[in-house]
Amino acid sequence: MRAFRGMGYSPSFVRNMHTVIACIKKEGRAEIISGCDDICSSCPHLIEAEGDSGAMCDGEEKVAAIDAKACAFLGLSDGIYTCDELEHKVKSELTESAFETICASCEWKQRGVCTYEIVYRGAGK
Numbered sequence: 001m002r003a004f005r006g007m008g009y010s011p012s013f014v015r016n017m018h019t020v021i022a023c024i025k026k027e028g029r030a031e032i033i034s035g036c037d038d039i040c041s042s043c044p045h046l047i048e049a050e051g052d053s054g055a056m057c058d059g060e061e062k063v064a065a066i067d068a069k070a071c072a073f074l075g076l077s078d079g080i081y082t083c084d085e086l087e088h089k090v091k092s093e094l095t096e097s098a099f100e101t102i103c104a105s106c107e108w109k110q111r112g113v114c115t116y117e118i119v120y121r122g123a124g125k
Contacts, residue, residue: 002090002122003114009044016042024083031080032071034064062105073098087122094120 001021006014020038024030031037036055040046045058057063071077074089081089099116108114 003108003118005113007113008108010042013042013044028084029080029082030086031078032076033078034067066102066106069102073102090120090122096120 001024004017004021006018017039036046036057040055040057043057046055047058048055074093076089094116096116099119103109103114106114
């Protein structure tokens with residue numbers, strides 16, 4: 001969210017992401033969950049799974065690995081956090097080395113769109 005620029009994906013994903021960001025800012029809290037969430041609902045990589053397993057990302061392994069690393073470095077688990085709590089976690093726990101480890105496989109980092117400075121300073125806030 002801190003580095004989101006509305007690039008890539010589809011117009012509906014970008015609109016949805018702006019809506020989710022506005023909602024988080026308005027409510028002052030966000031829920032961390034494992035698996036698909038409100039952000040994923042408009043992503044072109046979302047695929048419907050058969051049976052009762054719900055939807056999943058066609059890049060699930062990569063996304064889950066990045067999310068797990070981020071949660072581990074920031075000391076987060078599934079649950080509801082205030083924006084202030086999340087800001088504090090980023091400011092106190094996200095080092096440049098942690099960013100490099102968490103985001104090593106991310107295309108946005110590799111393209112230079114998302115950098116440690118952008119995430120740490122919250123240029124997209």
